Amino acid sequence: MRFGEILKTQEAEGKEKHVPLIEIKKCPECGEDTVMVWVGKEVPHPNTVEHHIKWIQLNGVKQNGQVIHLGTFDLGPVYALPKVVTHLKLNEFKRLFALEYCNIHGLWENSIEV
Numbered sequence: 001m002r003f004g005e006i007l008k009t010q011e012a013e014g015k016e017k018h019v020p021l022i023e024i025k026k027c028p029e030c031g032e033d034t035v036m037v038w039v040g041k042e043v044p045h046p047n048t049v050e051h052h053i054k055w056i057q058l059n060g061v062k063q064n065g066q067v068i069h070l071g072t073f074d075l076g077p078v079y080a081l082p083k084v085v086t087h088l089k090l091n092e093f094k095r096l097f098a099l100e101y102c103n104i105h106g107l108w109e110n111s112i113e114v
């Protein structure tokens with residue numbers, strides 16, 4: 001079995017509450033781009049101690065194919081919403097991948113062209 005086989009995507013049941021949506025707001029003038037990753041934008045995901053989004057991770061693929069870890073956001077239940085914003089320099093990247101972990105429903109992925 002390969003790691004990719006346990007990742008759930010937009011085809012899986014429960015996608016509305018789990019697939020991490022990625023939004024990029026570019027700023028070529030300042031060289032600093034804003035990236036938001038939001039889990040449960042369409043249908044809010046539960047946020048209790050028993051069932052919550054534990055972490056969200058961003059990885060980027062550069063133009064030359066190199067994979068770069070850009071950040072992991074470790075979230076506590078109840079008060080931390082599964083919606084993170086970070087500031088990145090994306091000019092060398094061609095694609096961003098978001099991964100999120102629900103403590104009940106596992107690992108979910110999504111990606112976006114930069």
Ligand SMILES: [Fe+2]
Pocket residue numbers: 018045051052102103104105
């Ligand atoms: Fe879940």
